[in-house]
Amino acid sequence: xxxxxxxxxxxxxxxxxxxxxxxxxxxxxxxxxxxxxxxxxxxxxxxxxxxxxxxxxxxxxxxxxxxxxxxxxxxxxxxxxxxxxxxxxxxxxxxxxxxxxxxxxxxxxxxxxxxxxxxxxxxxxxxxxxxxxxxxxxxxxxxxxxxxxxxxxxxxxxxxxxxxxxxxxxxxxxxxxxxxxxxxxxxxxxxxxxxxxxxxxxxxxxxxxxxxxxxxxxxxxxxxxxxxxxxxxxxxxxxxxxxxxxxxxxxxxxxxxxxxxxxxxxxxxxxxxxxxxxxxxxxxxxx
Numbered sequence: 245x246x247x248x249x250x251x252x253x254x255x256x257x258x259x260x261x262x263x264x265x266x267x268x269x270x271x272x273x274x275x276x277x278x279x280x281x282x283x284x285x286x287x288x289x290x291x292x293x294x295x296x297x298x299x300x301x302x303x304x305x306x307x308x309x310x311x312x313x314x315x316x317x318x319x320x321x322x323x324x325x326x327x328x329x330x331x332x333x334x335x336x337x338x339x340x341x342x343x344x345x346x347x348x349x350x351x352x353x354x355x356x357x358x359x360x361x362x363x364x365x366x367x368x369x370x371x372x373x374x375x376x377x378x379x380x381x382x383x384x385x386x387x388x389x390x391x392x393x394x395x396x397x398x399x400x401x402x403x404x405x406x407x408x409x410x411x412x413x414x415x416x417x418x419x420x421x422x423x424x425x426x427x428x429x430x431x432x433x434x435x436x437x438x439x440x441x442x443x444x445x446x447x448x449x450x451x452x453x454x455x456x457x458x459x460x461x462x463x464x465x466x467x468x469x470x471x472x473x474x475x476x477x478x479x480x481x482x483x484x485x486x487x488x489x490x491x492x493x494x495x496x497x498x499x500x501x502x503x504x505x506x507x508x509x510x511x512x513x514x515x516x517x518x519x520x521x522x523x524x525x526x527x528x529x530x531x
Contacts, residue, residue: 267492371488374428387416429486475512
């Protein structure tokens with residue numbers, strides 16, 4: 245059983261020692277069911293909770309809202325410590341799709357995602373980042389129908405080739421987290437037409453070219469944009485996409501429910517891929 249006061253104290257100490265100056269820090273957090281009760285981060289935290297709720301892929305009420313507040317509190321503490329500001333002093337803004345950001349002069353991009361008790365946070369120096377995390381319990385009951393609705397015909401066909409239903413669910417989520425990471429890095433989130441993003445999983449599995457490509461957005465996506473797909477914690481999938489200063493590999497860190505932290509337990513990791521910019525690709529939904 246977790247000693248919650250001790251866990252909160254340990255987490256507070258952990259947040260004071262987790263580095264954000266390596267160029268790219270990727271955190272996976274197991275949020276305690278009781279919630280994090282240490283001091284909140286000021287008026288800016290309330291504003292960010294409202295803004296971020298518009299971007300959420302899950303409802304943010306009840307327990308979900310409480311866990312969402314935990315994530316924002318952790319994020320604001322880390323950003324504040326890194327920038328030498330209190331939570332109330334963090335000058336958050338949002339783009340037209342509701343994505344929370346800090347003005348460019350602060351030189352740090354960030355993004356968050358949540359799936360039940362698991363959360364992911366990413367911070368990059370002088371760049372942009374999008375992430376997604378999906379745990380096993382929320383996989384679609386009918387991945388074939390879901391793939392035909394959201395994915396290109398090539399992607400849906402790859403899901404269809406699964407031998408058993410559980411494999412099809414795994415395949416659906418692998419494509420989903422990559423697409424959402426790319427769309428969030430671009431600043432669109434779920435407002436983006438996902439048909440513009442093409443995931444060639446056969447190429448991804450064999451380290452082939454153009455495993456991840458996108459139609460349009462030539463001004464937004466530069467030659468340094470990359471993405472990665474990772475499996476953690478017994479079939480939880482997560483992905484990141486974007487660019488950052490120096491292009492250093494991420495520091496993968498896991499914060500446990502008892503407040504301790506250490507290296508992320510990665511069970512499977514695909515190679516880091518460059519995102520190809522295609523001015524015209526033919527992607528159609530299946531009838």
